Amino acid sequence: MEFIDYYKLLELDKSASQADIKKAYRKLARKYHPDLNPNNKEAQARFQQINEAHEVLSDSEKRKKYDQYGKDWEHADQYEEARRQQQAAGGARYGGGFGGYGDSRQRGQAYSGNFDEDTFSDFFEQMFGSSARAHGSRRHSHFKGQDYNAELELNLSDVYTSQKQTLTINGKNIRLTIPAGVENGQTIKIKGHGGPGVQGGPRGDLYITFKIINNTTFKREKENLYSTVNLSLYTAILGGEITIDTFNGKVKLKVKPETQSGTRVKLKGKGFPKYKKEKQYGDLYITYKIEMPTNLSAKEKELFRELQKLRS
Structure with missing residues (x-):
């Protein structure tokens, strides 16, 4: 030979x-x-x-x-x-x-x-x-069939929870469960759903690559989420309570007096699900951005001048 x-x-x-x-x-x-x-x-x-x-x-x-x-x-x-x-x-x-x-x-x-x-x-x-x-x-006369590759596009909000999808590959419907927390660019293998084998060999496999579109205001890094929250000048100076959006609802958050712009706070467990880890979540990091007041009235300007004199 x-x-x-x-x-x-x-x-x-x-x-x-x-x-x-x-x-x-x-x-x-x-x-x-x-x-x-x-x-x-x-x-x-x-x-x-x-x-x-x-x-x-x-x-x-x-x-x-x-x-x-x-x-x-x-x-x-x-x-x-x-x-x-x-x-x-x-x-x-x-x-x-x-x-x-x-x-x-x-x-x-x-x-x-x-x-x-x-x-x-x-x-x-x-x-x-x-x-x-x-x-x-x-x-070696029996050969595995060709592996297939497919891309599945989903919104970020879609993969916050596990879900079932039906894909049609070469005219055949394949039902699969997509675990919560799947990442952009991640590839999973579905065994035996590729091309037919040669001379009685096993079928190939199906490789699915996920394309995750961020349709939210949050930035995602693995299981952690990041968001910027506008804070009024008065709340930043005096402190108070504000309501903010998390990925799965609203929560109330206390703001300390004299909070500076750029201050970051962590909300433990309010991030994204960890891939294939049941009931485990990352954290949500909130960064405060101080909003300066505009269109001040004459009285407001006067009060600020008085504050300026007091500070000086």
Whole structure:
């Protein structure tokens, strides 16, 4: 069987991270998926190879064997066992040690433990026959379907509480529960709701990315909310009680005398729900902005002048 370089197939080098492998796989799987390339046998074969490459390189143990043994990676354990047996036998050559395969000199090769890729191929073919490598290919004949990606746009006020939504994907209705507190740009996976598998393989998954539109006067940072409240000059100086808006209703708030503009107060537990944490909320931070009075009457101006004299 012709050697397929999994790294080259996924357009990666051997130093690629798992994130790089996943990204490359998704890109190429979409490109060559049978649904997008009907009646294209070449694209289907490429799609199968891409799935096989991803299955091997995304598994740390399989990738380690592949990096060491190349196309014969599936028989690495047998090779290691054979080498251990050779060492235990006092360094006997492999050629006569496996049930009459003949003296290694007949092949012009002494299997001393330093193998290149061609040597591995000859060795495994000797031990297991030419069908050994084909067996690995048959094992990977069932491939997972294409993953689907969708974007769901919601208002910030919509995700203050958990809610149910019905999405239509490829003509099929999917009912899902959206937990309160979901964030803008967050992606969730709905297992088994992607494209159909190839040759009996499992369906792909559905990835939903949320786009949250802020339709409120609050600023949100994760589970905390921020708001600016205008405060009259007189209330700021003398103190008092004001009524302010929170995300789920109004509350009364006491203002201390001589409150300065820019003062921030925290209302514990009045923020946004914490994602997937039942009955847990962030905080609401209120920043006071002092409003200067306008259109003063002559009497008011006079009173301010008197205050100015008193302060000076």
